Amino acid sequence: MSTSVGPAARAGQALGDAPEETLPEETVPEETVPPSLRQVLLRGAKGSLQAALAISVALQASTLGLFLPRWLKDLLFDGGGFWFDTLLVWALIGFCWALLGRLWWSFGAVAALALVLGVVTLVKIPLRREPVYPSDIDFLREPGFLTSMVPLPLLILGGLAVGGVLVAAARIGRRMQQRWPRPRLWALPRRQALAVIGLRLGVLALTGVMLLHAFQFNHQGNAWRGLYEARGESWRYWNQTTNYRSNGFIGGFLYNMPTEAMAAPTSYDAEVMARLADRYTAAAERINATRDGSxxxxxxxxxxxxxxxxxxxxxxxxxxxxxxxxxxxxxxxxxxxxxxxxxxxxxxxxxxxxxxxxxxxxxxxxxxxxxxxxxxxxxxxxxxxxxxxxxxxxxxxxxxxxxxxxxxxxxxxxxxxxxxxxxxxxxxxxxxxxxxxxxxxxxxxxxxxxxxxxxxxxxxxxxxxxxxxxxxxxxxxxxxxxxxxxxxxxxxxxxxxxxxxxxxxxxxxxxxxxxxxxxxxxxxxxxxxxxxxxxxxxxxxxxxxxxxxxxxxxxxxxxxxxxxxxxxxxxxxxxxxxxxxxxxxxxPPYLALLDEVREHVGAMAQGRLLDTSGDPVQPEDLDDETKQLLADLRLVQYDFSIGERFAVDRMWPGSVVTNP
Structure with a gap:
């Protein structure tokens, strides 16, 4: 028995992956009504937000921060790190959805990425007391090192878990599509098709700009960083696990995105570096006057x-x-x-x-x-x-x-x-x-x-x-x-x-x-x-x-x-x-500078400054002479690393080997 296909049926086909064969009339449930385009989009937006919340919770749990009331209060109530994390995950899901056109595939891709980041963090924290960093991607070029650090069965299990997430997302997506078909451009009326294309391009552009701006987190005036810092400066760079727990996993991750090695000291120029070279040339001469070795x-x-x-x-x-x-x-x-x-x-x-x-x-x-x-x-x-x-x-x-x-x-x-x-x-x-x-x-x-x-x-x-x-x-x-x-x-x-x-x-x-x-x-x-x-x-x-x-x-x-x-x-x-x-x-003059600093500062590390007795000291509590030595060292380090190298030839002659 043939069945005519009216406008409503054609609209239902337009939301599916492909035209379905017409079922016999007695097998079609009367209550099955194809959702409208508006319903599909609203359900997708709501579902993606729920997925973003779940993924943010999972990422934060990987730092064990969700199980410590102090960090939970800090994250959810005192600051907005978790909510900004969720917004960024939602933007990433939206970007993938607009790009791929398949919501559940997007869920799977983002969830798989979060699974990798979370598992790496869970493995890394006990070993090194730090979470995963953006720079850790370099270790993917050394699979042998990864297998030496993490047992091969665990790596295989992790790979299977990632594959399982992707397969599960694809299967769930196929089943969901039977109830909530996605828009098919070729089958939609022209006006709706153009509207869907415009919407996808708009979402792709908006979320793309949001994500690109997030990757520029450490640029001056970055809006995302401004949101995370809305309650005031809170970055705990001296303890990165704490940093991720208190500012959100993604906030902490973005904080560690590559940036310029040093900020340019305000007094940096060729004349200032020439005076520094003079000063520590004289210091080297004083030291060398009493030395007989070689x-x-x-x-x-x-x-x-x-x-x-x-x-x-x-x-x-x-x-x-x-x-x-x-x-x-x-x-x-x-x-x-x-x-x-x-x-x-x-x-x-x-x-x-x-x-x-x-x-x-x-x-x-x-x-x-x-x-x-x-x-x-x-x-x-x-x-x-x-x-x-x-x-x-x-x-x-x-x-x-x-x-x-x-x-x-x-x-x-x-x-x-x-x-x-x-x-x-x-x-x-x-x-x-x-x-x-x-x-x-x-x-x-x-x-x-x-x-x-x-x-x-x-x-x-x-x-x-x-x-x-x-x-x-x-x-x-x-x-x-x-x-x-x-x-x-x-x-x-x-x-x-x-x-x-x-x-x-x-x-x-x-x-x-x-x-x-x-x-x-x-x-x-x-x-x-x-x-x-x-x-x-x-x-x-x-x-x-x-x-x-x-x-x-x-x-x-x-x-x-x-x-x-x-x-x-x-x-x-x-x-x-x-x-x-x-x-x-x-x-040489450069080592003379380092020697003078060593006589005033015992040891230095990110988040730590020790005096010559090995006791912690705050920078503001240093005497004027020590502050000046550290300022000089900062100028020289900037000059040698990313500056113009005004003083290298005088302070450490020959230290730069010109490579072809």
């Missing part, structure tokens, strides 16, 4: 030992033996002390950057989370100790027994001017210990010895080890015993301590080999940060600086230079002048 024919080895710390300094557990006896003995007869680590559980490249450049992350904008990823690769060249030592006749070699792409080291080392980069695939005789997947410290030290033996010129070697990188579980069959904790916590600490023991022995053997060599060598050794292995209870028991202190020492194979001296807690930005002091070698 590094001209001396090998300089900078050793960043991955996650090398002293776990016996922590409260909450006891080890059955000291894992670093050799290093402890060395510290007792050399210039040594503790370094202020910027982060817990991470920040290796930042500590390396400060050591090689003398530049402090504290003087950059808080959003400059990783100069290796966000600053140096964008420059043609960059002032560093590499160029300075090359100008003094040294050959510069970087050794890092891992992938070249991590923290964009290959590009960074090129900008600095390293002449050779030895990494995981070019390290001769690379070895591992037991079931540890990372190349051993002993292999890395052997490569440094080989480089010294093979080079006629004195060397600058920058070694960054990998042996003690997390994860540490099941690396060794004989972990050090641990008391005071149990289960997985005891296993992780015991395994980590056993790795330290291997590192301690390898470092002692390395120095023994140098001690018997004819060539003069000076070694700076330091740990970069604590490993992200400790439970929340252990972390809570070690407040203050305990989770941000690592040991360092400066050793020379000239016995007379190894003067016993315990240095107050310091920053890696001050390591170079300290090394020159141990060598009794003359310094």
């Amino acid at each position: 590094l001209a024919d001396v090998n300089v080895v900078l050793v960043l030992s991955e996650s090398f710390t002293d776990p016996t300094e922590l409260e909450g557990f006891e080890l059955e033996r000291d894992p670093i006896p050799h290093t402890r003995a060395l510290m007792a007869r050399t210039t040594s002390g503790h370094m202020l680590a910027q982060m817990y559980g991470g920040g290796t490249a930042n500590m390396e950057f400060e050591t090689l450049t003398g530049q402090s992350l504290r003087l950059f904008r808080p959003q400059m989370l990783s100069p290796y990823q966000m600053l140096v690769p964008g420059e043609r060249d960059y002032p560093s100790a590499v160029g300075w030592f090359r100008a003094q006749g040294h050959r510069a070699v970087a050794v890092h027994p891992y992938r070249v792409g991590m923290y964009k080291r290959q590009q960074v080392y090129h900008r600095f001017g390293f002449q050779e980069f030895v990494h995981d695939t070019t390290l001769p005789g690379a070895r591992t210990i037991d079931d540890n997947p990372f190349i051993s410290d002993a292999s890395a030290f052997d490569e440094v010895l080989r480089q010294i033996d093979d080079s006629e010129a004195p060397l600058l070697v920058n070694l960054v080890t990998m042996q003690n990188h997390i994860p540490v579980t099941d690396n060794y069959p004989d972990p050090i015993g641990v008391e005071g904790v149990s289960g997985g916590q005891a296993e992780r600490i015991g395994q980590y301590a056993r790795g330290l023991e291997h590192s301690d022995a390898a470092f002692a053997d390395f120095l023994d080999a140098l001690d018997g060599a004819d060539e003069e060598t000076i070694v700076l050794f330091y740990g970069d940060h604590l490993p992200g292995i400790y439970s929340s209870d252990t972390q809570s028991a070690n407040d203050g600086l305990r989770l941000h202190r690592t040991p360092f020492l400066v050793w020379s194979n000239r016995a007379e230079q190894n003067v016993v001296r315990e240095v107050p807690i310091t920053s890696p930005a001050f390591f170079l002048p300290l090394l020159y002091e141990v060598a009794d070698a003359p310094v």
Whole structure:
């Protein structure tokens, strides 16, 4: 029996994905009435807003902020972060809907993105006490590193979950379409079709502008940032997990979008920098007048030992033996002390950057989370100790027994001017210990010895080890015993301590080999940060600086230079002048400036400023001389990093290697 198709039926087809076959009259429910275009749009707007609320809740939950009344009150009532987050998610859903023309596909795409961000945050916070950042996208280029940090089954499960969200959204969308068909342009009356096209283009343009403006969050006068700051300045850059909890997950994420490394100091110009160069040239001359040593024919080895710390300094557990006896003995007869680590559980490249450049992350904008990823690769060249030592006749070699792409080291080392980069695939005789997947410290030290033996010129070697990188579980069959904790916590600490023991022995053997060599060598050794292995209870028991202190020492194979001296807690930005002091070698004006700052400020990091006794101090409480030194250092750092480099040639001659 044929059925005629009237205007109402044609309108129903116009809202579906495709014309449906006409069903027999007796199977068509009388109450099924195709919704109007207006109803479809209103239902979509309401549903997308509900989805945006749910996604915002899920993102905030990933920081655990929804489970702490303090943060919940701060987020929902005292400020508007959560509601602005929701508005942005709604705009993103609207953009996808206007672009794709399918509401549920848009729900699925945005929910899948939120799932990825939320899961990464849940994994990252216990390891590094920080949420996901925009710059973390760089790690997608290193899938091997991701699988080493996160178990492969968890990554697979995460991938399946994302796929499941997309498939579920598509299936739900098909079922919903039977009840609420979407507009089909080809079947709508001309006027309605033009109206739908105009509406989609308008929504696409409006939401696109909103999202683009959000990505310019750190530009001056940004409207989105103004909304988030409506209750007053509230960004907690010194604790990013807190920042995300109190300002909204998306607000915190956008706050960390790339921006200029530094704001231009108001007094910055060529004349001011010339006066600074004069001032610190005179300071260098005063220092050098009392120094008789030289590094001209001396090998300089900078050793960043991955996650090398002293776990016996922590409260909450006891080890059955000291894992670093050799290093402890060395510290007792050399210039040594503790370094202020910027982060817990991470920040290796930042500590390396400060050591090689003398530049402090504290003087950059808080959003400059990783100069290796966000600053140096964008420059043609960059002032560093590499160029300075090359100008003094040294050959510069970087050794890092891992992938070249991590923290964009290959590009960074090129900008600095390293002449050779030895990494995981070019390290001769690379070895591992037991079931540890990372190349051993002993292999890395052997490569440094080989480089010294093979080079006629004195060397600058920058070694960054990998042996003690997390994860540490099941690396060794004989972990050090641990008391005071149990289960997985005891296993992780015991395994980590056993790795330290291997590192301690390898470092002692390395120095023994140098001690018997004819060539003069000076070694700076330091740990970069604590490993992200400790439970929340252990972390809570070690407040203050305990989770941000690592040991360092400066050793020379000239016995007379190894003067016993315990240095107050310091920053890696001050390591170079300290090394020159141990060598009794003359310094350039830039290191003279760093040395003067070190005499007034013990250590610096984002959110932390310590005096020479290691006590926290507020910038406004500093004396006038210290404030002036920090202002001078800020000017020089701006000039060297993103400024015109007016003073580089005078204050640190040769530090810039011109790259082709």
